[in-house]
Amino acid sequence: MPLPTPFQNRVYATLCTVPRGYVTTYGRLAAALGCGSPRAVGMALRHNPFAPRVPCHRVIAADLSIGGFNGQTSGPEIARKINLLRSEGITLSDDGHLLDPAQVWDFE
DNA sequence: ATGATGATTGGGG
DNA sequence: CCCCAATCATCAT
Secondary structure (H helix, E strand, C coil), X not given: CCCCCHHHHHHHHHHCCCCCCCEEEHHHHXXXXXXXXXXXXXXXXXXXXXCCCCCHHHEECCCCECCCECCECCCHHHHHHHHHHHHCCCCECCCCEECCHHHEXXXX
């Protein structure tokens, strides 16, 4: 696998500050990085480079839908993401929606 | 260097 | 619910 770009390193570092039991969104992450494009953040997480050192499963979409995992937006991988989050104490509906907005982490 | 792509988002019909 | 434009790091030519 290719070497991580500086941008990726920053994404991972920031993501690691999200505590267990909380999630964040692509948009918020992007904002915390000073990047105006949440899609760019998605790009950085696409391959899940340092799992599970980097908790890429704690990142969901701004509308509180499940988002993607391991390079996919739907399918078995996503089901696994939901399980992971539940095991960390996140409350999700069966179709993968965050039920408690209080569990979104606000970067300080 | 140039053009296409994506784990997004917000606004509109 | 579906469709569209804006935005930007990567990837493929």
